[in-house]
Amino acid sequence: MANRRCIQTLAQQLYKSLQHLRTLTYIPNLPKLNPKSHHMFPNANFNSPLIHFTTYRHYSSDQHDNSDVSKDDDSEYDDDDDDVMENNNVASCVVKKEYSPEEQETEAAAIGYKVIGQLQRSDRVFKAYEPVFAVIQIGAHQFKVSNGDCIYTEKLKFCEVNDKLILNKVLMLGSKAQMMIGRSVLPEAAVHAVVEEHALDAKVIIFKKKRRKNYRRTKGHRQELTKLRITDIQGIEKPEMPMPTPAKKVEKAAVTA
Amino acid sequence: MSQRGVWQLQKLIVSYCNWGGSSRGVRAFMESELPSFKEANPQLEVVTELNRGQHPYLKGLYKNKNERVVSVMNMTPEEVQLCATRLRNSLGRKVVKLKTRHVTKHPSVQGTWTTSTQI
Secondary structure: OHHHHHHHHHHHHHHHHHHOOOOOOOOOOOOOOOOOOOOOOOOOOOOOOOOOOOOOOOOOOOOOOHHHHHHHHHHHHHHHHHHHHHHHHHHHOOOOOOOOHHHHHHHHHHHOEEEEEEOOOOOOOOOOOOOEEEEEEEOOEEEEEEOOOEEEEEOOOOOOOOEEEEEOOEEEEEEOOOEEEOOOOOOOOEEEEEEEEEEEOOOEEEEEEEOOOOEEEEEEEOOEEEEEEEEEEEOOOOOOOOOHHHHHHHHHHHHHO | OEEOOEEOEEEEEEEEOOOOHHHHHHHHHHHHOHHHHHHHOOOOEEEEEEOOOOOOEEEEEEOOOOEEEEEOOOOOHHHHHHHHHHHHHOOOOOOOOOOOOEEOOOOOOOOOOOOOOOO
8 A cells, every 4th residue: 555655646746747847846856767856865765754745736826937937938939929929029119011002092092082193393283262162071080171271180191291182082062052962972072182291289298197196197299280281172163253363454554555 | 391382491400410429320310311311302401510519400491480400319310310301391380289270261152150141
């Protein structure tokens, strides 16, 4: 019986040592059977109270040799978790996603605009005021615009300064005599705009405080804005304006002559 | 930054020190990215100034006689380029909180609503 108990304990120790090599801090005193044992007692006295018959339970309070554990983990799981580790490191840095031209166009179209090209010196885009308005949606904001207006929106990603844009999400068009209401968007309407600037707004200070709790936080924030100047509204009949300058020239010619 | 097609930033002064460590990023920027920045903006007059013993800064002179000074002390060359691009992209207006996001001279097309307006 005693022999069987000894063999059983031996087997238990072996099992445990083989299963949990890394977490084992207590090295069982197994004579020659356990290759990890550092202490070789000359008299393996199994019946002595020195031997602890440890159970298989692992407690969170067990002292782990963290450096060893991590090293072993890294060496073992290197292949699988390499990508994960890299992703984590990359995510902590600033991630600049590279958009392909098609992706740029689809994203821009989703927000509600389309880049045409750079403004050339020869383009006569800035016309006189016309009494026509349009209700436009850019991103999540809607504006009622007319010719020559300026609009500040959230920073538009894929356009530079001096770019011409077509804003295609037009919800309503109106003039003195006529009004066209879209369901929910007017398909044939287009509004032309030019990017004037990409700038930062003034700094707002976000101050958090919980009274009597010794908690106070200050954070500064500057929002990035884009200023658009609306140049043209298409899709509605514009009323004809009488031209004032030719009349003046005719008068001056009559006076001189 | 261009109002009605006219670029507003006239001159960009890059002031640096050739000895100090805070100018390291600006010096690297001047070697690597400043030539391409100059080519991309032919309308802009870019000047480099040696200012020994002082921290580096970028000074932008705008058409409305406004001067914007941005310190680039201890910045990487990429950050310096971002600062320079931001100066080029903005109008020279004073940085104040916006009153409205829609600036217009003709707020009404069909006439402003009053209590006596009939549809």
